[in-house]
Amino acid sequence: MSKSKLFIMGLSLILLISCSKNNKIEQTYFESMNTFMKVQAYGEHAKEANEAAQKYIGDLERIISATKAESDIYKLNHSENFPVQVNAQALSLIKLALNMSEISDGAFNPCLYPVSSLWGFTKKQYRIPSDEEIAEKLALCDWKKVQITNDGVIMEPGMQFDLGGIGKGFAGDEAAKKMKEFGVRSALLDLGGNIQIIGTKPDGSDWTIGIRNPFGDGTIGILKASNVAVITSAGYERYFVGEDGKKYIHIFDGTTGRPSESDLVSTTAIAPSGTYCDGLSTALYVLGLERSIELWRKQKNFDFILITKDKEVYVTKRIASKFSLDATQGLTSKIVK
Ligand code: AMP
Numbered sequence: 001m002s003k004s005k006l007f008i009m010g011l012s013l014i015l016l017i018s019c020s021k022n023n024k025i026e027q028t029y030f031e032s033m034n035t036f037m038k039v040q041a042y043g044e045h046a047k048e049a050n051e052a053a054q055k056y057i058g059d060l061e062r063i064i065s066a067t068k069a070e071s072d073i074y075k076l077n078h079s080e081n082f083p084v085q086v087n088a089q090a091l092s093l094i095k096l097a098l099n100m101s102e103i104s105d106g107a108f109n110p111c112l113y114p115v116s117s118l119w120g121f122t123k124k125q126y127r128i129p130s131d132e133e134i135a136e137k138l139a140l141c142d143w144k145k146v147q148i149t150n151d152g153v154i155m156e157p158g159m160q161f162d163l164g165g166i167g168k169g170f171a172g173d174e175a176a177k178k179m180k181e182f183g184v185r186s187a188l189l190d191l192g193g194n195i196q197i198i199g200t201k202p203d204g205s206d207w208t209i210g211i212r213n214p215f216g217d218g219t220i221g222i223l224k225a226s227n228v229a230v231i232t233s234a235g236y237e238r239y240f241v242g243e244d245g246k247k248y249i250h251i252f253d254g255t256t257g258r259p260s261e262s263d264l265v266s267t268t269a270i271a272p273s274g275t276y277c278d279g280l281s282t283a284l285y286v287l288g289l290e291r292s293i294e295l296w297r298k299q300k301n302f303d304f305i306l307i308t309k310d311k312e313v314y315v316t317k318r319i320a321s322k323f324s325l326d327a328t329q330g331l332t333s334k335i336v337k
């Protein structure tokens with residue numbers, strides 16, 4: 001055999017080995033931020049990348065948790081003297097959260113912890129508070145009073161941050177960055193239903209994401225997506241049924257101090273940034289259909305899948321061809337232009 005033939009055969013073998021290594025999916029399951037997480041990645045160093053992602057998310061939780069006494073956010077929430085210095089990660093997330101409050105005209109409010117605690121969501125000891133109690137706690141929820149200075153965060157004593165509406169999206173963004181440092185170019189991070197996608201699948205095709213059915217089991221349809229975050233807020237995630245028989249969900253309306261009662265039951269935001277999508281998904285839920293469409297028309301830098309109480313599914317035109325509604329579920333879809 002000629003030298004050149006041998007060389008080509010050798011090269012093909014190396015390519016074959018490296019391809020098969022890259023095409024093996026590596027899956028890691030763990031629990032963090034009060035939810036189950038699954039990270040799956042392709043690449044020679046996928047296993048190390050997944051472990052780095054898991055470690056990063058665990059570390060972040062210890063910094064931004066509102067309930068863990070050692071966290072920076074807990075210390076900020078329980079301080080009586082300001083400014084309070086917080087870790088750089090926590091500070092950058094606080095800034096991003098407040099930015100989302102600005103964008104969404106306060107529908108996203110990361111300072112609702114006094115109110116959600118009152119309703120028992122922080123300790124799972126649910127109850128319906130009186131109007132007076134709600135008014136008293138709501139006075140402590142004004143995100144516009146927060147100031148970020150060079151010396152730290154300033155707010156009024158009694159105010160408390162809750163980054164639960166944006167933290168998992170931020171975790172997805174940052175964990176994905178860590179994974180890329182390990183050469184990962186194809187991965188899907190499922191952080192309790194908050195999806196962050198790196199690249200396409202190794203064969204160049206889109207990943208398939210199921211959109212959960214807010215009215216029952218299974219999914220209402222699928223979305224094909226690459227290189228974006230796909231993040232859903234929904235009333236089915238956490239709620240309680242009061243003595244009055246009504247359902248009270250974990251997403252709050254900062255104007256009333258009560259669980260949101262908008263016309264939406266599931267809001268999915270799609271854009272490259274997980275932080276942005278997570279904040280948005282919560283905001284859209286509170287805003288309701290009409291104001292969500294208004295926000296989209298103004299921003300134009302994200303897409304959505306919104307499901308109304310009346311079983312209508314609103315999908316932005318840019319992703320409409322990538323979304324397939326399951327016709328057996330009794331929902332109808334509309335394209336938003
Ligand atoms: P998500 O599932 O991303 O919509 O986040 C819901 C969580 O965000 C809740 O469990 C609360 O911790 C927090 N939250 C509730 N209401 C709001 C709101 N209006 N704005 C920001 N965060 C909120």
Ligand code: MG
Pocket residue numbers: 164165166233277278279280281282283
């Ligand atoms: Mg959110």
